[in-house]
Amino acid sequence: METVIKTHELTKRYGDFIAANAISLEVYKGEIFGFLGANGAGKTTAMRMLCGLSTPSSGSAEIAGYDIYRQTEQVKKNIGYMSQKFSLYEDLTVMENIRFFGGIYGLGSKDIRLKGQALIKQLGLESEEKKLVGSLPLGWKQKLAFSVAILHSPKIVFLDEPTGGVDPLTRRQFWDLIYEAADRGITIFVTTHYMDEAEYCGRLSIMVDGNVKALDTPSALKEQYHATSMDDVFYELARGAKRSE
Amino acid sequence: MINNQFLVFVKKEFAHVLRDRKTLLVLFGLPVMQILIFGFALTNEVKNASIVVLDQAKDHQSQRLIGRIGASRYFDIEGAVDDEEAIEQNLRSGKVKMALVIPSGFSYDLAHRNKAGLRIIADASDPNTANTLSNYLSSIIMDEQAELNANVPVPYTIIPEMRMLYNPQLKGVHNFVPGVMALVLMLVCVMMTAISIVREKETGTMEILLVSPFKPLLVILSKAVPYLLLSLVNVGTILLLSVFVLDLPVNGSILLLLAESTMFIITCLSIGLFISVKAQSQQTAMLISLMGMMLPTILFSGFMFPIENMPKPLQAITNIVPSRWYYIIVKSIMIKGLGFQAIWKETAILAGMAVFLTLVSLKNFKIRLE
Numbered sequence: 084m085e086t087v088i089k090t091h092e093l094t095k096r097y098g099d100f101i102a103a104n105a106i107s108l109e110v111y112k113g114e115i116f117g118f119l120g121a122n123g124a125g126k127t128t129a130m131r132m133l134c135g136l137s138t139p140s141s142g143s144a145e146i147a148g149y150d151i152y153r154q155t156e157q158v159k160k161n162i163g164y165m166s167q168k169f170s171l172y173e174d175l176t177v178m179e180n181i182r183f184f185g186g187i188y189g190l191g192s193k194d195i196r197l198k199g200q201a202l203i204k205q206l207g208l209e210s211e212e213k214k215l216v217g218s219l220p221l222g223w224k225q226k227l228a229f230s231v232a233i234l235h236s237p238k239i240v241f242l243d244e245p246t247g248g249v250d251p252l253t254r255r256q257f258w259d260l261i262y263e264a265a266d267r268g269i270t271i272f273v274t275t276h277y278m279d280e281a282e283y284c285g286r287l288s289i290m291v292d293g294n295v296k297a298l299d300t301p302s303a304l305k306e307q308y309h310a311t312s313m314d315d316v317f318y319e320l321a322r323g324a325k326r327s328e
Numbered sequence: 329m330i331n332n333q334f335l336v337f338v339k340k341e342f343a344h345v346l347r348d349r350k351t352l353l354v355l356f357g358l359p360v361m362q363i364l365i366f367g368f369a370l371t372n373e374v375k376n377a378s379i380v381v382l383d384q385a386k387d388h389q390s391q392r393l394i395g396r397i398g399a400s401r402y403f404d405i406e407g408a409v410d411d412e413e414a415i416e417q418n419l420r421s422g423k424v425k426m427a428l429v430i431p432s433g434f435s436y437d438l439a440h441r442n443k444a445g446l447r448i449i450a451d452a453s454d455p456n457t458a459n460t461l462s463n464y465l466s467s468i469i470m471d472e473q474a475e476l477n478a479n480v481p482v483p484y485t486i487i488p489e490m491r492m493l494y495n496p497q498l499k500g501v502h503n504f505v506p507g508v509m510a511l512v513l514m515l516v517c518v519m520m521t522a523i524s525i526v527r528e529k530e531t532g533t534m535e536i537l538l539v540s541p542f543k544p545l546l547v548i549l550s551k552a553v554p555y556l557l558l559s560l561v562n563v564g565t566i567l568l569l570s571v572f573v574l575d576l577p578v579n580g581s582i583l584l585l586l587a588e589s590t591m592f593i594i595t596c597l598s599i600g601l602f603i604s605v606k607a608q609s610q611q612t613a614m615l616i617s618l619m620g621m622m623l624p625t626i627l628f629s630g631f632m633f634p635i636e637n638m639p640k641p642l643q644a645i646t647n648i649v650p651s652r653w654y655y656i657i658v659k660s661i662m663i664k665g666l667g668f669q670a671i672w673k674e675t676a677i678l679a680g681m682a683v684f685l686t687l688v689s690l691k692n693f694k695i696r697l698e
Contacts, residue, residue, distance in 0.1 A: 134539050156541060164539040168532030174347050175340065186336030187542040232536075241539075 085112040087239050087270045088133065093142035095128050102128040104293040105142065112238070115261060115271040117280070117287030121321050125293040126274045127167070127243060133272070134164050134241050147238040160188075163232035163240035163269075167247060171228050173217030177208055180216055181231060188235035195234075202230045222253035226260055233264055240264065242273040246280065258283050281313040289320050296320050333542060337550035344524065345554060351520070359512040359562045363569045366504045377461055378406040380418050382429045389435040393472050397428070402464045419451045426450045426461050438476075443485035450490070462490050505570045506658035507631030509563065509589070510651035514625050516559050517593050519617035521600025524551055526613040529604075544693060552597045559593045560586070579665030588661065588675060592654040595678045598685035599650070605692045625651040653677050 088110035095103045103125040110116045120126040131137040133146060135155050144151045147161035171180045178199060185195035203212055206226055216224060225245060233240050242261075246254045258280065265271050273284070281287055281301060288298040297304055297320060301313055310316045345351060379397065383390050398405045406424050409415055418424040429447040437444035448465055452458040469488050477483045525548075528534040537547055563586065570576045578585060599621065607613040626632055628642070629651040635643055646652050653674040660666040668675075 136535060136538055159539065159541040162539065164536060166532045166535050168535075170532040170536045172340070172344075172533060173531070175343055179340070179343065183336055183340045184536075184540075187333050187537070187540050189333060189541065 090144040117284030120290030124290040163237040239270040278313040384432040385434040517596030522603040522613040525604035580661035595682040
């Protein structure tokens with residue numbers, strides 16, 4: 084199996100505080116990898132290092148086969164990112180957002196038009212194409228943001244709590260999009276709070292106090308911790324946490 | 329490829345500006361409003377101003393000139409006086425705004441040396457009126473000169489010598505147009521740039537941009553381009569208003585004025601960039617821009633309050649206010665009609681500020697990205 088993310092003892096320190104401690108993991112192509120942890124456990128820090136938004140204090144990592152220190156340009160071309168905060172331009176229309184983000188990833192205008200139309204059709208946004216993104220409901224915005232994040236067909240897409248604040252039905256629809264992308268060979272690296280979402284992941288890791296405490300498939304984890312649901316597994320691990328918000 | 333990315337970005341920035349009605353209103357309404365308010369509050373056109381004449385020549389030539397002045401709608405000839413002391417008295421009484429002295433050799437000098445002098449004495453305690461009136465009077469004299477020259481082989485030159493009584497340097501009012509220009513550019517460039525960058529931080533789109541292969545330097549450049557262009561539109565509007573509505577001509581080179589304005593805009597953009605690196609919210613960015621930039625521009629640029637009259641420590645502070653230098657530049661070009669030699673020092677100071685601020689912000693901006 085092709086490895087697309089490989090980290091070795093990746094660490095981020097802020098003074099004496101170790102936000103992420105010696106994280107070593109491998110993620111395979113086309114996998115949906117869940118990255119779990121309580122608030123303040125360090126998952127956003129770890130993810131920001133992988134995206135190139137934050138420089139690690141020590142350790143190494145390869146994204147899509149490129150070194151995160153030396154080949155940042157190559158890394159950037161091969162990843163997509165969707166942050167916690169909703170991150171399209173609300174004062175631009177659906178199509179304008181698509182054109183803009185396609186444009187800054189260097190897609191040609193013909194390519195953008197084709198992909199944009201396919202995307203709008205897939206999301207059923209035909210009648211909203213010329214509406215400002217700000218006027219769409221949150222669930223649609225998030226689905227659109229995800230589709231825009233993978234518009235340039237990256238090898239990996241990082242999703243930082245992508246489904247915050249929406250109802251379970253919309254979350255389910257969002258995950259349908261994620262599965263579709265994974266089927267096309269895009270690796271999904273997703274952080275989440277929701278334990279039902281954890282069940283949707285192929286494999287997942289659970290971070291506690293900056294360390295990765297567990298890493299396996301959901302069923303293997305449940306077996307290991309003699310739990311019936313991911314909720315219990317998470318509770319079992321997070322109970323010993325010293326840091327919390 | 330880079331070019332295309334850059335264009336896409338600039339287009340997006342324009343969309344942000346043009347879609348925000350309130351911003352647009354501030355952007356283009358403000359300069360017009362300020363110019364008109366300042367313009368009509370400070371320079372009301374002066375009509376039928378009283379003038380006295382001390383005619384020491386008393387000949388055909390001088391009578392012609394006096395007749396021409398009396399015929400103009402701007403001046404009423406209050407009467408003739410016999411000596412300089414009477415002029416002084418008349419001016420002091422406040423009823424008379426201006427006096428013209430035609431020296432005894434006026435016609436002789438014109439006929440034999442082809443040039444002659446005149447003296448204009450104005451009450452400059454209301455410097456704006458004094459300025460307007462001396463402009464009117466000079467142009468009447470120029471008309472006379474042109475008429476005299478219509479059929480002579482060697483042209484005559486009449487040289488009016490201005491004397492401003494009571495307030496010789498016309499302090500306090502000058503022409504407010506340079507001040508408004510500094511104010512408007514400062515507001516538009518600093519605040520708009522700062523806010524537009526901070527907004528991307530606030531909404532989270534900045535992260536997306538930084539994760540993308542788009543270069544951080546280009547993010548900044550593409551933010552700067554629309555505001556540079558919009559600000560030049562503002563400079564144009566202000567100049568048009570000042571020339572056609574307020575009758576305040578640009579005496580020096582317009583190209584030089586535009587080039588210098590571009591320099592100042594770049595300085596302002598770099599300040600905006602600097603603020604945006606430090607500020608975390610749009611409100612903070614706006615407050616810093618307003619308090620940190622607008623107030624010093626009004627207080628310390630010499631536009632409202634003459635710098636020479638300030639206590640030494642405040643005078644020192646004015647040196648770091650960019651608009652102070654720009655104000656001098658615009659005044660020199662627009663009003664005094666000077667060229668680049670006269671203002672290269674101020675230009676260099678502005679350029680230095682821009683380079684310094686840009687370097688500092690870029691360094692901080694990069695650290696933030698990593």
